[in-house]
Amino acid sequence: MRRRTFLGSSAAVGGLGLLAxxxxxxxxxxxxxDAAAPEASDVETDPAAMGEVSLKxxxxxxxxxxxxxxxxxxxxxxxxxxxxxxxxxxxxxxxLQQQTGLALSGNDVPDVxxxxxxxxxxxxxxxxxxxTDLSAYSEAYGWEDRYSTSVLAKSRYSAxxxxxxxxxxxxxxxTGEVCGIYYSAAKLEALGAQPPTTWxxxxxxxxxxxxxxxxxxxxxxxxxxPALHVFGPLQANxxxxxxxxxxxxxxxxxxxxxxxxxxxxxQLADWAGSGAFGxxxxxxxxxxxxxxxxxxxxxLLIGGSWLGPDMEAVxxxxxxxxxxxxxxxxxxxxxxxxxxxxxxxxxxxxxDAAAAYIDYITSxxxxxxxxEKGGMPVLRTAELAPESGVNKDIYEAFDAVSTDGVLLPYLxxxxxxxxxxxxxxxxxxxxxxxxxxxxxxxxxxxxGEFTAQG
Amino acid sequence: xxxxxxxxxxxxxxxxxxxxxxxxxxYAAFSLYPLLRxxxxxxxxxxxxxxxxxxxxxxxxxxxxxxxxxxxxxxxLVLILFYAALPVVIGLVLxxxxxxxxxxxxxxxxxxxxxxxxIALVVVAVAWRNIYAPNGPLNQALRAVGLDELARGWLxxxxxxxxxxxxxxxxxxxxxxxxxxxxxxxxxxDDLFEAARLDGAGPVREFFAITLPSVRGEIVVALxxxxxxxxxxxxxxxxxxxxxxxxATTVPSYEVYHRAFQLREVGxxxxxxxxxxxxxxxxxxxxxxxxxxxR
Numbered sequence: 158m159r160r161r162t163f164l165g166s167s168a169a170v171g172g173l174g175l176l177a178x179x180x181x182x183x184x185x186x187x188x189x190x191d192a193a194a195p196e197a198s199d200v201e202t203d204p205a206a207m208g209e210v211s212l213k214x215x216x217x218x219x220x221x222x223x224x225x226x227x228x229x230x231x232x233x234x235x236x237x238x239x240x241x242x243x244x245x246x247x248x249x250x251x252x253l254q255q256q257t258g259l260a261l262s263g264n265d266v267p268d269v270x271x272x273x274x275x276x277x278x279x280x281x282x283x284x285x286x287x288x289t290d291l292s293a294y295s296e297a298y299g300w301e302d303r304y305s306t307s308v309l310a311k312s313r314y315s316a317x318x319x320x321x322x323x324x325x326x327x328x329x330x331x332t333g334e335v336c337g338i339y340y341s342a343a344k345l346e347a348l349g350a351q352p353p354t355t356w357x358x359x360x361x362x363x364x365x366x367x368x369x370x371x372x373x374x375x376x377x378x379x380x381x382x383p384a385l386h387v388f389g390p391l392q393a394n395x396x397x398x399x400x401x402x403x404x405x406x407x408x409x410x411x412x413x414x415x416x417x418x419x420x421x422x423x424q425l426a427d428w429a430g431s432g433a434f435g436x437x438x439x440x441x442x443x444x445x446x447x448x449x450x451x452x453x454x455x456x457l458l459i460g461g462s463w464l465g466p467d468m469e470a471v472x473x474x475x476x477x478x479x480x481x482x483x484x485x486x487x488x489x490x491x492x493x494x495x496x497x498x499x500x501x502x503x504x505x506x507x508x509d510a511a512a513a514y515i516d517y518i519t520s521x522x523x524x525x526x527x528x529e530k531g532g533m534p535v536l537r538t539a540e541l542a543p544e545s546g547v548n549k550d551i552y553e554a555f556d557a558v559s560t561d562g563v564l565l566p567y568l569x570x571x572x573x574x575x576x577x578x579x580x581x582x583x584x585x586x587x588x589x590x591x592x593x594x595x596x597x598x599x600x601x602x603x604x605g606e607f608t609a610q611g
Numbered sequence: 612x613x614x615x616x617x618x619x620x621x622x623x624x625x626x627x628x629x630x631x632x633x634x635x636x637x638y639a640a641f642s643l644y645p646l647l648r649x650x651x652x653x654x655x656x657x658x659x660x661x662x663x664x665x666x667x668x669x670x671x672x673x674x675x676x677x678x679x680x681x682x683x684x685x686x687x688l689v690l691i692l693f694y695a696a697l698p699v700v701i702g703l704v705l706x707x708x709x710x711x712x713x714x715x716x717x718x719x720x721x722x723x724x725x726x727x728x729x730i731a732l733v734v735v736a737v738a739w740r741n742i743y744a745p746n747g748p749l750n751q752a753l754r755a756v757g758l759d760e761l762a763r764g765w766l767x768x769x770x771x772x773x774x775x776x777x778x779x780x781x782x783x784x785x786x787x788x789x790x791x792x793x794x795x796x797x798x799x800x801d802d803l804f805e806a807a808r809l810d811g812a813g814p815v816r817e818f819f820a821i822t823l824p825s826v827r828g829e830i831v832v833a834l835x836x837x838x839x840x841x842x843x844x845x846x847x848x849x850x851x852x853x854x855x856x857x858x859a860t861t862v863p864s865y866e867v868y869h870r871a872f873q874l875r876e877v878g879x880x881x882x883x884x885x886x887x888x889x890x891x892x893x894x895x896x897x898x899x900x901x902x903x904x905x906r
Contacts, residue, residue: 181648181651181652181655181657181663181877255872258658258659258660258875259659259660261660262659262660262661277873277874277875281658281875285658285660285661285662286661287660287661378767379740379764379766379767379852379853379855380853380855381853381855381856435745436745436762436763436764437745437763437764437767437768438764438767439764439766439767439768439855439856440743440744440745440763440764440765440766440767440768441744441745441764441767442740442744445741445744449746573874573875574874576873577869577873577874580855581855581856581857581858584767584855584856584857585769585856585857588767588768588769588856588857590769590856590857591857
């Protein structure tokens with residue numbers, strides 16, 4: 158009896174609470190979506206003329222080389238423009254990604270912020286009007302001459318967030334990334350093989366390694382996303398780059414269930430089924446996998462350029478890197494792209510100074526500094542390549558792909574839920590729980606549903 | 612020393628509530644309000660920032676057809692077996708042994724069994740992830756004794772992943788349950804056991820006739836605690852499998868996190884959270900009812 162009264166009254170209190178509380182998000186006006194984009198002519202590009210500015214920068218460049226480069230750049234920037242003080246907050250990618258949504262809807266926003274290119278991140282923020290359109294700055298500073306089209310496309314969205322890869326510019330990246338093939342020079346020699354120049358040679362190499370009792374490929378896919386970095390390059394052997402870009406950017410007009418995509422998934426399934434990735438790639442953690450590779454497991458490792466320096470520390474000269482062989486279009490195409498672009502929130506207090514900062518950290522001099530500290534600059538990569546070591550291979554591969562070839566988008570950019578859909582689907586293809594055609598249907602369902610909404 | 616009658620304030624019907632008020636305010640601000648806000652969010656479509664749209668109960672009706680959500684609930688129910696049922700059975704046996712036994716170093720063994728409760732869950736998860744790795748200690752041990760066929764990537768195998776995660780839970784909760792039951796058993800007067808022994812009862816008979824009925828209350832408490840732990844488990848899944856392979860190990864709490872922070876569907880995440888709260892509440896009411904009735 159008593160309990161019932163208590164429940165009743167607490168329900169009544171609850172009801173009142175519900176009535177009194179306002180709808181979620183209604184206390185903000187949806188960001189600064191109504192603010193007009195600045196014109197190139199009203200843009201101030203001389204930082205010295207901006208008065209005393211305290212510039213708030215949030216980034217996720219916490220790892221060794223990246224952190225060194227940013228720190229040095231900020232120091233140089235402050236020295237050159239003593240009227241500007243940079244207040245930097247750096248945190249891990251995951252932390253920053255999860256805070257960005259909250260930070261952008263608050264009143265006290267940073268001036269410069271690294272925002273992930275994906276539709277679930279940058280796309281949503283653009284749609285909500287929370288970022289500054291950088292087109293005017295791009296014109297004033299000449300960013301379009303500085304960057305190649307395929308690099309800038311990854312930071313372009315239409316103002317309504319529907320089209321990805323085209324439209325105004327919302328951010329500018331500083332570093333580059335590319336997925337390619339690591340190989341052990343000694344193991345290739347032992348197999349009597351050359352680095353593959355075509356995909357057929359690569360398939361033959363995998364078989365030869367298997368016959369010789371070696372594990373041909375190394376993959377740790379416990380986290381679900383690593384397989385995307387193997388499937389991306391592989392897909393380019395079967396599917397035209399144009400279709401992959403449409404699929405990867407989540408724009409309408411492509412189809413996951415086409416023959417070429419199913420063939421690519423089948424190849425992945427065949428590799429996994431034949432044990433080319435070892436006994437249990439899905440049970441192996443990403444970081445364990447590459448650590449085992451450095452200790453002598455496996456001949457090839459398909460993965461991102463960021464692994465190079467750490468693996469080289471163990472393997473030395475034995476570790477080499479190459480861009481994948483030319484794909485279906487006859488051009489070198491592989492998953493890759495840029496570090497997270499630096500963007501300016503719509504509500505930022507010091508937009509001009511923020512743009513000047515972004516310009517400064519992506520200048521030619523900045524690229525040299527990044528290379529000097531051991532990172533991979535997104536521009537002038539080939540000329541800044543070190544004399545030797547795996548970074549030389551990586552720089553050259555990135556340059557070849559980003560200038561003459563095609564940098565394909567990460568497939569998980571496509572839709573807000575695609576990272577999971579694709580991660581789970583590829584895991585099931587590798588584990589043999591899903592037929593390639595069924596996996597293609599799953600991918601198509603997510604992509605199709607999303608593009609139909611647009 | 613004549614007693615004066617209680618003052619008007621003390622006699623007032625409001626007074627007891629005034630005593631509760633400070634605690635209630637804290638409770639309301641940090642528990643009730645967030646719960647109600649979550650309930651409210653669950654009626655909206657909202658990415659976590661910017662404007663929101665009222666959608667009524669649609670987030671809930673969407674859940675019915677949502678494969679991931681159903682998988683999550685199913686997995687949570689399986690985890691109850693590993694987090695609650697097994698630990699209670701094992702804990703009972705262990706506690707009974709410890710109560711009877713006069714083994715030397717009892718305190719040491721007790722501490723070792725309780726230790727998992729003390730270690731941060733993230734550390735536990737990382738340790739077990741290494742144990743389950745394809746070339747990890749578990750598989751090495753299996754291969755060493757010739758059971759090569761059993762060796763597998765435990766967290767990557769769709770059939771093995773959920774039991775593998777569940778077993779970590781068993782290992783974790785065992786110690787807690789044992790300690791609770793041991794405390795209950797220590798309250799049983801020794802004369803009871805003596806009487807039973809005089810009547811010719813062996814250890815097994817003693818256990819079922821005296822020990823088990825005496826600790827029924829503790830068993831209910833242990834079940835409530837471990838079932839809650841099973842239903843809201845997050846850290847272990849997040850750190851070991853991220854819900855994979857496929858969605859083989861996803862759980863409701865992971866779905867909440869995933870929807871709110873990765874898919875930016877705060878409305879749907881809140882709906883999952885509310886369903887989870889109701890589920891935890893319902894199952895525990897059931898457990899306590901059964902416990903009380905059979906007393």
